[in-house]
Amino acid sequence: MSVVLKGVFKDYPLGASIVRALHGIDLEIEKGEFTTIAGPSGCGKSTLLNLIGCMDVATTGTVSIEGKITNSLTDKEQTNLRLNTLGFIFQSFNLVPVLSVYQNVELPLLLKGGMTAGERSKRISELLDQVGLANKANNRSHELSGGQRQRVAIARALVTEPKIVLADEPTANLDSETGQNIIELMRTLNSKQKTTFIFSSHDPKVIEHARRIVRLQDGRVIEDVRK
Amino acid sequence: MFEELKVLLLVAIRNLALHKVKTLVVGGILLVGSFLVVFGLSLLGSVESTMSQSIIGSVAGHLQVYSSDARDDLALFGSGFFGRDDLGEINKFEDVKAEILKNENVSDVVPLGFENALLGRGNLLDDLFERFRATVKARSEKDIASMIETIKVNLRTVRSDLENELKISSIPDDIKKQIVDVEQALSDDFWLKLKQDPESVLIFLESKIAPLSGEKEPLYLRYMGTNPAQFAEVFKKFKIVDGENIPAGERGILLSQRIYETQVKNIVARGFDNLRKGVIEQRKKIAEDISLKTIASDLPKQYLEVVVYLSGEKRSEIAAQLKGFLKADENELEPLMKKFLTVDDSNFEERFSYFYKTIAPSIRLYPFKVGDTINLRSYTRSGFLKTVPLKIHGLYQFSGLESSDLAGAFNFVDMVSYRELYGRMSSEGQKELEELRKEVSVKPIESGSLEDSLFGGDVTLETRSDDNAKTAGLPRENAVLEFKRAATEKYDTAELNSGLVINAAILLKNPRRLNSTRIELEKQLADANMKLKVVDWKQASGTLGQLVSVIRAVLLIAVGIILIVAMAIINNAIMMTTLERTREIGTLRAIGAQRSFVLKMFFVETLTIGLLATFLGAVLAVIFVSILGTRGIASPSDFVSFLFGGPRLYPTFSTTIAVVAPIVVAALALVFTLYPAFMASRISPAAAMQDRE
Ligand SMILES: Nc1ncnc2c1ncn2[C@@H]1O[C@H](COP(=O)(O)OP(=O)(O)OP(=O)(O)O)[C@@H](O)[C@H]1O
Ligand SMILES: [Mg+2]
Numbered sequence: 001m002s003v004v005l006k007g008v009f010k011d012y013p014l015g016a017s018i019v020r021a022l023h024g025i026d027l028e029i030e031k032g033e034f035t036t037i038a039g040p041s042g043c044g045k046s047t048l049l050n051l052i053g054c055m056d057v058a059t060t061g062t063v064s065i066e067g068k069i070t071n072s073l074t075d076k077e078q079t080n081l082r083l084n085t086l087g088f089i090f091q092s093f094n095l096v097p098v099l100s101v102y103q104n105v106e107l108p109l110l111l112k113g114g115m116t117a118g119e120r121s122k123r124i125s126e127l128l129d130q131v132g133l134a135n136k137a138n139n140r141s142h143e144l145s146g147g148q149r150q151r152v153a154i155a156r157a158l159v160t161e162p163k164i165v166l167a168d169e170p171t172a173n174l175d176s177e178t179g180q181n182i183i184e185l186m187r188t189l190n191s192k193q194k195t196t197f198i199f200s201s202h203d204p205k206v207i208e209h210a211r212r213i214v215r216l217q218d219g220r221v222i223e224d225v226r227k
Numbered sequence: 228m229f230e231e232l233k234v235l236l237l238v239a240i241r242n243l244a245l246h247k248v249k250t251l252v253v254g255g256i257l258l259v260g261s262f263l264v265v266f267g268l269s270l271l272g273s274v275e276s277t278m279s280q281s282i283i284g285s286v287a288g289h290l291q292v293y294s295s296d297a298r299d300d301l302a303l304f305g306s307g308f309f310g311r312d313d314l315g316e317i318n319k320f321e322d323v324k325a326e327i328l329k330n331e332n333v334s335d336v337v338p339l340g341f342e343n344a345l346l347g348r349g350n351l352l353d354d355l356f357e358r359f360r361a362t363v364k365a366r367s368e369k370d371i372a373s374m375i376e377t378i379k380v381n382l383r384t385v386r387s388d389l390e391n392e393l394k395i396s397s398i399p400d401d402i403k404k405q406i407v408d409v410e411q412a413l414s415d416d417f418w419l420k421l422k423q424d425p426e427s428v429l430i431f432l433e434s435k436i437a438p439l440s441g442e443k444e445p446l447y448l449r450y451m452g453t454n455p456a457q458f459a460e461v462f463k464k465f466k467i468v469d470g471e472n473i474p475a476g477e478r479g480i481l482l483s484q485r486i487y488e489t490q491v492k493n494i495v496a497r498g499f500d501n502l503r504k505g506v507i508e509q510r511k512k513i514a515e516d517i518s519l520k521t522i523a524s525d526l527p528k529q530y531l532e533v534v535v536y537l538s539g540e541k542r543s544e545i546a547a548q549l550k551g552f553l554k555a556d557e558n559e560l561e562p563l564m565k566k567f568l569t570v571d572d573s574n575f576e577e578r579f580s581y582f583y584k585t586i587a588p589s590i591r592l593y594p595f596k597v598g599d600t601i602n603l604r605s606y607t608r609s610g611f612l613k614t615v616p617l618k619i620h621g622l623y624q625f626s627g628l629e630s631s632d633l634a635g636a637f638n639f640v641d642m643v644s645y646r647e648l649y650g651r652m653s654s655e656g657q658k659e660l661e662e663l664r665k666e667v668s669v670k671p672i673e674s675g676s677l678e679d680s681l682f683g684g685d686v687t688l689e690t691r692s693d694d695n696a697k698t699a700g701l702p703r704e705n706a707v708l709e710f711k712r713a714a715t716e717k718y719d720t721a722e723l724n725s726g727l728v729i730n731a732a733i734l735l736k737n738p739r740r741l742n743s744t745r746i747e748l749e750k751q752l753a754d755a756n757m758k759l760k761v762v763d764w765k766q767a768s769g770t771l772g773q774l775v776s777v778i779r780a781v782l783l784i785a786v787g788i789i790l791i792v793a794m795a796i797i798n799n800a801i802m803m804t805t806l807e808r809t810r811e812i813g814t815l816r817a818i819g820a821q822r823s824f825v826l827k828m829f830f831v832e833t834l835t836i837g838l839l840a841t842f843l844g845a846v847l848a849v850i851f852v853s854i855l856g857t858r859g860i861a862s863p864s865d866f867v868s869f870l871f872g873g874p875r876l877y878p879t880f881s882t883t884i885a886v887v888a889p890i891v892v893a894a895l896a897l898v899f900t901l902y903p904a905f906m907a908s909r910i911s912p913a914a915a916m917q918d919r920e
Contacts, residue, residue, distance in 0.1 A: 046916060055817060055912040076821060082912070083819025094814040094915055098241030110234045111819050156818065168916060 001067070002164055002196040003029040003052055008061035010047050010219075021047040023219040024061070029198060029212075031163070034190045036210035037200040043216040045200035046168050052198065053086055053166045054078040066163050083112055087157030089167035089186075089199070093149040095141035095156075101128070102137040105155045112160055127155040131185060147178035151185065158189060167199035171206050183209045231824070232831075239832040246807075249800045253833075254840040256793040257896055261844030262851075263789065264888040267782050269852045269880040275775045277872030282768045284464040285625045285634045286451065288337065288732030289741050290748065291767035292327065293317065295758045301730055302769025303341070304633050314729050317759065321725040326755050327733060332744045334736045335461050339453050340645050340729035341637070344605040346446040351535050352437040354591075355381060356429065358538075363425050373539025375418055378432075380561060381535060382413050385439050408435045440531075446490055450480065450603065451637045452645020454723040461734055464628065470597035470621025475720050478644045480603065480617040484624040485635025493592050495533050495568065498526045499582050506575050513572050526568040534564050536590035548585060597621055603640070607650025615648050627873035630865050633771070642723045651727050733761070774870075790892065794899040801829070801903040812907055813914025822908040829904035830897060837896045841889030852880040 010022035021044045029035055037045045050056040051063050054070050055078075063070050066085055070078065082088075087108075095104045105124045109115055115123075128134050131151035141149055150170060157165050167186070171179030183199075183206050190197045201207050215223035243250045283289055286303055293301050294315025301314055317323055324336045355378060362370050386409045393402045411417055412432065421428045455473040459465050473479045482491070489497065505511045505519045513519045537545055537560065546560040549567055557563050567586075570578050595601050597619050604614045617640060628634035640648075735744055741763060748761045765772035805812075812825055859875030862868040870876075 050913050050916070053817070053912075055915075079816065079819055079821050079912075082817060088817050088915070090814070090817075090915055092810075092917075094810065094817075096238070096811060096814065098238060098245050103237065107234065107815075108818050110230045111824070113230050160819075 001028050002031045002033070002065075003027070003198070004062075004064045005048075005051070005058075006062050008048075008051060008058045008063060010044070010051065010056075011059045021219050022051075022058075025219075025221060027214065027221065027224075029196060031196055032190070032194040033212055034187060034197045034210055035199075035212040035214060036207050037198065037214050037216060038202060038207045039200075039216035040202060044219040045202075045216060047219075048216070049166050049168045049198065049200055052164075053088065054081050083108065084160065085163050087160065087162035087165040087195075089150070089153050089157045089165065089170045091169040091172045093141070093146070093153045093173070095149055095152055097141055099140075100137070101133060101139050101141065101144070101152050104141065104152055105159050108156060108160045123159060124155070127159055130189065131155045145178075146174050147182065150174065150178075150182050154182070154185060154189070158193070158195070161193075162195065164196040164198065167197070169200055169202075171201060171203060176203075176205060179203065179206055180209070231827075235824075235827055235831040236835070238828055239835045242832055243836055246804050249804045250836055252800050253797050253896070254836050256797060257837055257840035257892060258844040258847075260786075260790050260793050261841035261889045261892045262848045263844075264786055264892060265845045265848035265880070265885050266851060267786060268779075268884045268888065269848065270876075270878050271775065271779050271782060272881055272884070273876060273878035274778075274870050277876060278771075278775060278870045279764065281464075281625075281628055281631075281634060281869050281872045282772065283738075283764050284462060285628065286339070286462065286637060286732065287764040287767050288461070289735040289738050290733040290745055290761055290763055291730055292323065292336075292733060292748070292752070292759050292761050293730035295760045297760070300769070301760075301762060301767050304636070304768050304771045317728050317731065319726070320728040320731065323731070323752070323757060323759065324724060326752060326757065327731075327748060330744060330748055330751060332735050332737055332740055333733055333748075335457070335734040337453060337457055337461055337732040337734070338642055338724060338728040339451060339731055340642070340649065340727075341449060341451040342605055342645070342648065344448045344450055344603045344648065346448055346601060346603065350437060350440045351531055352381065352385075352440040353433075354594075355535050356432050356437055359432070360429055363421070363429065370539060371421075373542070375421075377535075377538040377542060379413060380559075381440075381531065382409055382436070384531060384561065385409055385436070386413070389439070405439055409439065412436055448486070448603070448638050449636050450605075450640050450645070450648075452640050452642045452649075452728070454720075455481070455639060455641055456720075457723075458639065461732075462625075464625040465623060466626050467621045467623050470619070472623075473620045473639070473641050476717050477620075478617060478641050478718070479620040480601070480644075481621050481623045481639040482619055483635040483638055484622040485629065485632060486638065487593070487622055489632070491593055491595070493532060493590065495526065495529050496582070496587060496592055498522050498529065499579050502570065502575060503579055506572070507579075513570070513575065523570050526570060527565045530561065530564040530568055533568075533586060533590055534560055541589050545586060545589060552581060552585075595619060603644075603648060605648040607648065609650050611650065613648055613650065615644055617644055628869060630874060631869035632865050633869040641718075642728065643718045646727055649727070790895060794895060797896055798899045798903060801833070801900055802906070805829075805903050805907045808907070809910055809914050810917050812910045813912055813917070816910065816912035817915040825908040825910070826904045829900050829907055833896050833900040834893060837893035838889065841892045844892075845885045845889040849880045849885050852878050856880075 005025050005027040008022055008025040008027075009020065012019045012021055025048065037048055039045055047056075051058055052065065054065065054073070057063075057071050065081060068081070070081065073081065095101075096107065099107065102124060105127060106120055109120050109123070124137075125134065128137055131154055133148060133151055133155070136144065136148065136152075141152065144152065150173075153170075157167075165186075170186075171182055174182060186197055186199070187209055189195065199210075207213055210227075212226045213223070214221055282304075291301055291303070294317055296315035297313060299312035299314060302312065320338050324338075327333055327336050359374050359378065362374050386406060389402055389406050389409065393399055393406070396402050412435075417428065417431075456475055459467070459472050467481070468484050470481075473481060488500070492500070501522050502513065502519060505516060505522075506513060511519060513523045534542075542560050546558065546563055549555070549560070549563040550558065553563060553566055555563060555566060557566070567578065567581075600616045600618045602614045602616050604612060607613045623639070625631075625634045733748070735741060745761050745763055749759075752759045752761070765776075815825065815828075816822075856877050856879055859877050860871070862871045862874050862876065868874050
């Protein structure tokens with residue numbers, strides 16, 4: 001199992017009261033699955049992905065990633081897990097603005113360490129080739145279109161060969177066609193590399209690309225279908 | 228590790244380029260801060276070194292030794308009070324010197340002792356009547372007649388002054404009486420008496436009329452007793468500019484050229500000199516500068532100080548020349564002179580050269596010259612007013628400090644004369660006195676009137692001064708007559724280095740070991756049972772020595788405040804950019820950067836801009852100091868020239884300061900980055916999800 005959630009509740013304090021974003025989620029995602037978390041705005045998609053992405057901890061219940069229960073990890077351990085096991089793709093791309101395309105993709109490798117410049121270069125070129133940006137390596141992010149930026153983000157997410165790639169509404173800032181292309185690219189890479197992909201969306205056109213759809217409503221799983 | 232640093236530097240440099248405003252603000256502040264520190268400290272260091280050379284090289288030497296019984300601290304350049312400091316005494320200087328010379332770092336020990344003396348300057352009419360007496364004695368009818376005219380002119384001025392005074396005076400009766408005296412001296416009957424009874428005329432003038440012109444302020448002379456030859460040898464800045472040093476075994480005084488020019492010289496000439504300095508050297512305007520304005524407005528009031536020296540043909544000659552020069556209608560010298568002395572910016576240069584070319588040669592510019600003998604009056608330790616005639620052997624100055632009042636404050640006398648003025652006799656003098664006491668059974672004498680009858684004209688007496696509080700309660704024995712055949716007496720040069728001195732300057736072979744040598748000497752002297760204090764030049768120079776330390780403290784505090792404010796601004800600027808960068812930092816954290824990475828990212832950013840800016844600031848400061856070092860900074864005042872060791876300061880920079888200061892400033896910036904960096908490291912990786920581009 002790649003991801004296992006058991007009886008996960010997540011409460012957010014909101015002033016004096018609390019908001020319950022997740023109401024007892026039980027979910028298992030297998031290695032190499034291409035899953036989407038679907039649902040209307042405010043249903044808890046981001047909250048769920050954050051828990052899986054070790055950026056937040058469940059109020060109750062357990063989350064385990066690649067067999068490791070993340071609830072009680074220290075910040076440092078969580079960070080290492082994010083670095084080594086997870087890859088992230090963001091709604092707003094979140095490239096580091098001061099760095100070039102190449103440097104953005106290289107960043108996780110540098111944080112991870114242990115590779116020579118030559119090894120890094122080889123890996124980055126491969127990936128940029130796969131996302132179709134081989135000729136943009138030296139551009140800065142503001143010189144790219146939204147779709148191109150998200151491709152860079154995908155390359156960055158995959159560069160460390162993570163077990164799981166998480167993407168929170170990766171197409172929300174893109175037009176419909178570009179969005180579908182991005183999802184197609186993710187799908188291609190998923191099938192090639194056997195990386196688990198979990199992304200959220202509320203766009204039906206995007207959702208239909210997924211092999212498994214987990215529907216949330218008010219913090220609960222209301223539907224879980226595999227195609 | 229290396230990889231990480233590479234990213235850090237890369238991100239830092241890119242970020243600095245991206246947040247240009249922040250970079251400029253932080254960098255600018257650090258650059259200016261570092262510049263100020265390096266520049267300020269370099270300048271101060273230079274001033275400290277030139278000042279130390281001024282102080283060490285003029286009178287202080289490296290160390291000074293004086294009695295530990297002293298009630299006051301030694302203050303060579305004044306303690307801020309004009310008065311007599313109690314510095315105790317070193318009674319057997321020969322022993323002290325021998326002991327100090329045992330220290331292998333000591334190269335020489337110079338005996339010293341300083342004191343203030345009064346030099347009466349008489350008054351204007353005194354000078355005139357003195358010359359009249361001589362003229363009468365010479366019996367030259369023509370000269371006498373012309374002098375009488377001069378006297379009458381002066382008397383008319385005195386009369387009109389008195390009449391003016393009468394209008395506002397609270398003692399009109401006294402002034403009326405004085406006017407009657409002046410009227411009498413102006414009458415023809417009075418002058419007719421000159422033939423039959425010249426003495427009564429002269430006495431009337433000298434006793435009744437002379438005091439009416441008012442006493443000139445006495446000159447205060449600070450004199451320093453020493454061994455003149457040794458002093459000149461040891462203090463390299465000391466230079467004789469006129470005459471010669473006091474010869475070995477002879478008595479006398481060396482006047483400071485500075486005092487001679489600025490205090491002794493004729494007051495009108497001095498006025499011209501001071502105006503010349505302001506108007507021609509410093510390019511100031513009389514109309515705009517308050518002190519120049521005051522000098523200029525005083526000049527015409529001082530016309531008597533010129534005309535009193537002109538008599539007979541000279542009077543009419545100068546009057547005629549002035550009339551032509553000024554294109555005036557008047558014929559009389561007085562109004563012409565007043566008019567001539569009324570100077571302003573338009574006519575000053577012309578008047579100045581005319582004064583020195585045409586008028587100065589005919590008047591007495593200095594009341595005494597090299598070769599003359601002056602009577603130095605000073606209170607002895609036992610409270611007698613003692614007068615010692617001393618020959619002016621020469622004028623001196625300290626090289627580079629020619630225009631400094633501080634360095635030029637001293638006049639040097641031989642140690643033997645110093646002791647006499649101090650009230651301590653030479654061994655020979657003491658023997659002589661003993662014999663005399665046997666011959667004449669001496670009683671306390673109240674006035675000097677007996678001096679001629681007792682010893683002939685060449686002798687001065689100590690007179691007990693009634694108004695000196697210091698004598699109160701002293702044993703009566705102190706009032707015995709002491710005498711000295713002063714001016715001509717020779718002495719054995721060995722006396723200079725034995726007996727009483729007040730303090731002594733110690734010169735070192737290796738000045739770097741100043742402090743350790745001072746401590747060694749203190750111990751050495753204590754072991755030899757000599758109750759003496761040894762202080763360094765800084766302490767010995769009084770408030771002056773502490774000045775640089777004070778300026779340094781003030782500068783550091785000011786720089787400190789500026790830096791703290793600057794750092795607060797930097798802190799703020801970094802805080803602001805941190806807020807702006809929340810999503811970026813969240814992203815870094817999300818993709819696997821540790822908190823420590825975020826901290827380091829901030830530090831590397833601050834250090835990159837910090838070291839760049841501070842070293843640039845330091846380099847600019849070094850360049851600036853070097854430029855000033857070749858051009859020199861003009862001293863704004865005579866006092867500052869002393870600190871500068873001359874009319875210009877040629878500052879040098881210290882490499883240590885230029886390297887350490889920027890590092891310190893950058894480190895300070897780093898400290899002020901701690902908090903924003905800490906805040907940034909707390910940013911949650913979930914911040915990466917914040918939905919905005
Ligand atoms: N940090 C937070 N503090 C308080 N409440 C929060 C916080 N994050 C999310 N919530 C609340 O939790 C619920 C779930 O939010 P979440 O962002 O997971 O929904 P979402 O499905 O991602 O919505 P969207 O499609 O708008 O992104 C919402 O009601 C939201 O208001
Ligand atoms: Mg969301």
